[in-house]
Amino acid sequence: MDITSVFFAIVTIVAIVSALLVVTCKNPINSALSLVLTFFCLATYYAMLDAPFMAAIQIIVYAGAIMVLIVFTIMLLNIRVDANKKHTHQIVLGSVIGIVTLLLAGLFIIKGNVAAPTGPITPEMIAQYGHTELIGTVMFTEFLLPFEVTSILLLAAMVGAVVLAKKKLS
Amino acid sequence: MDNLNNYLLVSAVLFSIGTIGVLTRKNAIVVFMCIEMMLNAVNLSFVALSRHLGNLDGQVFVFFIMTVAAAEAAVGLALFISFFNNRESIDIDDANLMKW
Amino acid sequence: MFDNVWLIPLFPLIGFLINGLLGKKIKNETVIGSIGAFAVLCSFIVSVMTFLKLIGLPAEERVVNVKIFTWMTAGTFNADIAFLIDPLSCLMLLVVTGIGFLIHVYSIGYMHGEEGFYRFFAYLNLFVFSMLLLVMGNNLLLMFVGWEGVGLCSYLLIGYYFHKKSAGDAGKKAFVMNRVGDFGFLLGTFTLFWFMGQTHNVWTIQFTEMAANAHLLPTGGIVTVITLCFFLGATGKSAQIPLYTWLPDAMEGPTPVSALIHAATMVTAGVYMIGRMSYLFIRSPETMMVVAVVGGCTALFAATIGTAQNDIKRVLAYSTVSQLGYMFLAMGVGAFTAGVFHLMTHAFFKACLFLGSGAVIHSMHGALHHIHSHDDAQDMRNMGGLKKHMPLTFMTFLIATIAIAGIPGFAGFFSKDEILWYAFANPLHGDLNKLLWGLGACAALLTAFYMFRLVFMTFFGKCRIKEGAEKHLHESPMVIVIPLIVLALLSIVGGYIGMPKLIGDVLGGMPNYLEHYLEPVFANANEYMKAHAHAEHHSHALEWGLMGISVVIALIGISIAAVLYLVNPELPKKFTSAFPALHRAVYNKWYIDELYDFMIVNPCKSLGNFLWKGFDVLVVDGLVNGVAHVVMAFGGVTRYLQTGQIYNYAWTMAFGVVVIVGYYLFK
Numbered sequence: 001m002d003i004t005s006v007f008f009a010i011v012t013i014v015a016i017v018s019a020l021l022v023v024t025c026k027n028p029i030n031s032a033l034s035l036v037l038t039f040f041c042l043a044t045y046y047a048m049l050d051a052p053f054m055a056a057i058q059i060i061v062y063a064g065a066i067m068v069l070i071v072f073t074i075m076l077l078n079i080r081v082d083a084n085k086k087h088t089h090q091i092v093l094g095s096v097i098g099i100v101t102l103l104l105a106g107l108f109i110i111k112g113n114v115a116a117p118t119g120p121i122t123p124e125m126i127a128q129y130g131h132t133e134l135i136g137t138v139m140f141t142e143f144l145l146p147f148e149v150t151s152i153l154l155l156a157a158m159v160g161a162v163v164l165a166k167k168k169l170s
Numbered sequence: 171m172d173n174l175n176n177y178l179l180v181s182a183v184l185f186s187i188g189t190i191g192v193l194t195r196k197n198a199i200v201v202f203m204c205i206e207m208m209l210n211a212v213n214l215s216f217v218a219l220s221r222h223l224g225n226l227d228g229q230v231f232v233f234f235i236m237t238v239a240a241a242e243a244a245v246g247l248a249l250f251i252s253f254f255n256n257r258e259s260i261d262i263d264d265a266n267l268m269k270w
Numbered sequence: 271m272f273d274n275v276w277l278i279p280l281f282p283l284i285g286f287l288i289n290g291l292l293g294k295k296i297k298n299e300t301v302i303g304s305i306g307a308f309a310v311l312c313s314f315i316v317s318v319m320t321f322l323k324l325i326g327l328p329a330e331e332r333v334v335n336v337k338i339f340t341w342m343t344a345g346t347f348n349a350d351i352a353f354l355i356d357p358l359s360c361l362m363l364l365v366v367t368g369i370g371f372l373i374h375v376y377s378i379g380y381m382h383g384e385e386g387f388y389r390f391f392a393y394l395n396l397f398v399f400s401m402l403l404l405v406m407g408n409n410l411l412l413m414f415v416g417w418e419g420v421g422l423c424s425y426l427l428i429g430y431y432f433h434k435k436s437a438g439d440a441g442k443k444a445f446v447m448n449r450v451g452d453f454g455f456l457l458g459t460f461t462l463f464w465f466m467g468q469t470h471n472v473w474t475i476q477f478t479e480m481a482a483n484a485h486l487l488p489t490g491g492i493v494t495v496i497t498l499c500f501f502l503g504a505t506g507k508s509a510q511i512p513l514y515t516w517l518p519d520a521m522e523g524p525t526p527v528s529a530l531i532h533a534a535t536m537v538t539a540g541v542y543m544i545g546r547m548s549y550l551f552i553r554s555p556e557t558m559m560v561v562a563v564v565g566g567c568t569a570l571f572a573a574t575i576g577t578a579q580n581d582i583k584r585v586l587a588y589s590t591v592s593q594l595g596y597m598f599l600a601m602g603v604g605a606f607t608a609g610v611f612h613l614m615t616h617a618f619f620k621a622c623l624f625l626g627s628g629a630v631i632h633s634m635h636g637a638l639h640h641i642h643s644h645d646d647a648q649d650m651r652n653m654g655g656l657k658k659h660m661p662l663t664f665m666t667f668l669i670a671t672i673a674i675a676g677i678p679g680f681a682g683f684f685s686k687d688e689i690l691w692y693a694f695a696n697p698l699h700g701d702l703n704k705l706l707w708g709l710g711a712c713a714a715l716l717t718a719f720y721m722f723r724l725v726f727m728t729f730f731g732k733c734r735i736k737e738g739a740e741k742h743l744h745e746s747p748m749v750i751v752i753p754l755i756v757l758a759l760l761s762i763v764g765g766y767i768g769m770p771k772l773i774g775d776v777l778g779g780m781p782n783y784l785e786h787y788l789e790p791v792f793a794n795a796n797e798y799m800k801a802h803a804h805a806e807h808h809s810h811a812l813e814w815g816l817m818g819i820s821v822v823i824a825l826i827g828i829s830i831a832a833v834l835y836l837v838n839p840e841l842p843k844k845f846t847s848a849f850p851a852l853h854r855a856v857y858n859k860w861y862i863d864e865l866y867d868f869m870i871v872n873p874c875k876s877l878g879n880f881l882w883k884g885f886d887v888l889v890v891d892g893l894v895n896g897v898a899h900v901v902m903a904f905g906g907v908t909r910y911l912q913t914g915q916i917y918n919y920a921w922t923m924a925f926g927v928v929v930i931v932g933y934y935l936f937k
Contacts, residue, residue: 051229066206094193157244163248
C-alpha cells in the first residue's frame with residue numbers, strides 16, 4: 001500500500017464525486033465548478049502518467065478556456081434554476097443505458113489483453129529529454145499535416161462563432 | 171504498467187457518468203458540459219495506453235481532441251446563444267420543430 | 271395488259287382521303303358529293319374497260335393475276351397485294367362500282383343539309399374501296415382485309431347519326447356479329463393453309479393456286495371443317511341464321527347506306543366468297559347440305575317476319591335476308607351460276623326498292639316537318655295513296671316489286687326460278703331436294719305477299735298521313751329520281767343475260783350468256799359434281815311445270831295482298847285479333863333477339879361484371895392497394911424512430927454504442 005496507490009485512490013474518489021456533482025447539481029454554475037474540479041483531477045492523472053505537457057495543456061485549454069467560456073455563457077444567458085424536470089421514464093432509461101455502458105466497458109477492460117509495450121518512449125527518456133520536446137518532435141514530423149489542418153479548423157470555428165452569435169442588424 | 175486497468179476503469183466510469191448526464195439533464199449547457207466530460211474520459215484512456223505502449227501517438231491524438239473540443243465549445247456556445255435569442259429558453263426539449 | 275387495274279380501288283381511296291381530311295373545310299356540298307361520286311365513276315369506267323379487255327381474251331385465258339407488290343413473305347407463307355381478274359370478279363366489279371355510282375349520285379340529293387355531309391361521302395368511298403379489295407383480292411388475306419374493311423364501314427355508316435343511342439347500338443351489334451363470323455373465316459384460312467401445307471406441301475392462300483391443287487383435297491373430313499368455318503364467316507357477313515339479327519337493326523343508318531351496303535354489296539360478300547371457293551365447298555357434301563338448308567330456312571324464316579312489320583325499311587331488310595337465303599340455297603345445291611345471277615339481279619331491284627323507300631321517307635319527313643309533327647315518317651300506317659303525289663317513284667318502285675315477286679319478263683323471275691329449279695333437280699341432296707324446293711316456294715309466296723302489301727299500303731288507298739301534311743307531299747328532285755329510273759330499267763332487262771336454256775330455245779336460240787361467261791370460274795366444281803354425283807335426267811315438262819307453279823305462287827301472293835290491303839282494308843285487323851299470339855310472335859321477330867340476349871349477351875355481361883367487380887377491383891386493385899397499405903403500415907411503425915426530440919436521438923446513439931461494444935465483446 002504505497003503512497004502512489006493511496007494518492008491514486010484519493011484523486012479517483014475526488015474525480016468521481018465531482019463528476020457526479022456535475023450531473024446532479026440543480027444550479028448550472030455549481031455543475032460548471034464541479035467540472036473544473038474534475039478537469040484538475042484529470043490533469044493530476046496526466047502528471048502521474050509521465051505526461052506533464054498534457055497536464056499543462058489540460059489546465060490551460062479545458063479548465064482555463066473552455067470552462068471560462070461556459071461560465072460566461074451561463075451568466076450571459078441568465079439562466080434560472082431548472083423549472084421542469086425531465087420525465088421519469090426518460091431519466092430511468094438514460095441511467096440504464098449509462099450503467100449498461102459501464103458494465104460493458106468494465107467487462108471489456110477486464111477480459112481484454114493489451115499488447116506488450118513496443119514503443120521507444122520510456123519514462124527514462126521522458127525524464128531525460130523532456131516530454132514537451134518529445135511531443136514536439138513527433139508532432140512536427142509525423143503529424144505535421146493534421147497540425148496544419150487543425151489551424152484551419154480553428155479558423156472555421158472562429159468565423160462560425162462570430163456569425164452565429166451576431167444579432168440581426170435589422 | 172501494472173495499474174493500467176485502474177486508469178481504464180476510471181475512464182469508463184467517467185464516460186458513463188457523462189452519458190447519464192447527457193440523457194438526464196435538461197439544461198443545454200449542462201448537457202454540453204457532460205459531453206466535455208465524456209471527451210475527457212476518452213483523453214484519459216488515450217494517455218494511459220500511450221504510456222503503457224511507450225508510444226507518443228496517443229498523446230498527440232489527445233492534443234487534437236482538445237483542439238477540436240475547444241473549437242466545438244466556441245461554436246456550440248454561440249449556437250446556444252442564438253437559440254436563446256430565438257426562444258428565451260435553454261431547455262433542450264424546446265428544440266422540437268422537427269417533432270411530428 | 272391489265273396494268274391499270276390498280277386504279278380501280280385507288281380512285282375511291284383518294285376520294286376518301288380528300289373528303290375525310292379536307293371535307294370539313296370544303297363547305298360546299300356539291301363539291302364534296304361530286305368528288306365522291308366522280309371517284310366511283312372513274313372506278314366504274316376502268317372496270318368497264320377491264321371487262322371489255324377480259325372478254326376479248328379466249329375463254330381459257332380469262333384468269334389473270336395482276337401483282338402490284340409483294341406484301342409479306344415468311345418462309346413458305348407468301349401474300350401479295352395482287353388482284354385476280356376473272357369473270358366472277360369482273361362481274362362483281364361492275365355491280366359494285368355501277369350501283370355504287372348511282373347511289374353516290376342519289377346521296378347528293380338525299381343527304382342534302384345533313385351535318386357531317388363530308389363524313390358520309392368519305393365513309394362511303396372507303397366502303398367502296400374495301401369492297402373492291404374484297405372482290406379483286408387474289409388471296410385470302412387481301413380478301414380478309416377488304417372483308418374487315420367493309421365491316422368497319424358498315425359500323426361507321428350505321429352509326430352515322432351517332433347522337434341517337436339506337437344508331438350507335440345498331441352499329442355495335444353489326445360489328446360484333448360480323449366479328450363472330452370473321453373468327454370463322456380466319457379459322458378456315460388457317461386450317462386450309464396448314465392442311466394443304468402439311469399433307470401436300472402446297473403452302474398457299476392464293477385462289478388460283480388453290481384451284482389448281484384442289485384435286486389433292488379429300489372429300490369431307492377436314493374439308494368439311496374448313497368449309498364450315500368459312501360458312502360461319504359467310505353467315506355473319508351475309509346475315510343468315512344464326513347471325514342475321516344485325517341487319518334489321520342496321521336500318522338505323524341513312525337509306526343510301528342500307529341500299530348500298532345492306533342490299534347490293536356487302537351482304538353479298540358471303541355469296542361471293544363461296545363462289546370464289548366453289549371447288550373447296552363442292553368437296554364437302556355435308557357443308558353443301560348445311561349451306562342449302564340454312565339458306566332455305568333463312569329465306570322462309572325472314573319472309574315470315576317481314577309480313578308483319580310496319581316500318582317500310584324493316585320490311586325491306588327482312589326481304590334482303592330472305593333473298594340472301596335464296597342465294598345461299600343456290601350455292602348449297604351446286605348452282606353457283608344461279609346464285610351469282612340472283613346476286614346481280616337482287617342488287618338491281620333491292621337497291622331500287624331501298625332508294626325508292628328513301629325517296630318516300632324523304633318526302634314524308636318533309637311533309638310532316640312542315641306541320642311540325644313528330645310522327646314516324648317510316649311507318650307505313652302513316653302512308654297511303656302516295657302514287658298521285660310521287661308518280662315516278664311509284665313507277666320505279668312498282669317495277670322493282672314486280673321483279674322481286676318473280677313475275678315473268680322481269681329480272682327476278684329468271685334468277686329466282688333458276689334457283690328453285692336447281693333446288694329441286696340437283697344431284698347432290700337426293701330426297702332433301704323436295705324439302706328445299708318447298709322452303710323456297712313458301713318463301714316465294716310470302717315474298718310476293720309482303721312486297722305487294724308494302725306497295726298497297728304505301729302507294730294505294732286513302733292517304734293516312736296526319737291532317738294538313740298531304741299537300742306538302744311532292745316528288746323528289748331529279749338527282750334522286752334518275753338513279754331510281756336507271757335501276758328500274760336494269761331490273762327489267764338485267765335478267766335477260768341469264769335466260770335459262772329452256773326459255774332461250776323457245777325464243778329462237780338465245781343462249782344463257784351468264785352461264786357461258788362464268789363457266790371457267792366454276793369449271794372445277796362442275797367437273798367434280800359430274801364425276802361424283804349421280805345426275806338424274808329430268809324432263810323438260812317437269813321444268814315447265816315447276817316454272818308455272820312458281821308463277822302461280824307469285825300471283826296467289828299478290829292477290830292475297832290485294833284482298834287484304836286494297837279491297838278490304840279492315841281484314842288484316844280481324845286476322846291479327848283472331849290469332850293474337852301468333853301475330854305478336856311474328857311482329858316481335860320470333861323473339862330471337864331476346865333469346866340471344868338471354869343465352870349469350872347476358873352471360874357475357876355477367877362474366878364481364880364478375881371479372882370487373884370480383885377480379886379486377888378485389889384482386890388486382892386489392893393487391894396494388896394492399897402493397898400501399900403495407901408500406902403505409904410499415905412507415906407508421908418506423909416513424910417513431912424520428913420523433914424530433916433530442917433526448918430520443920441521444921438515447922438511440924448511446925444504445926447504438928452499447929450494441930457495437932457488446933458485439934465486439936461477445937464475438
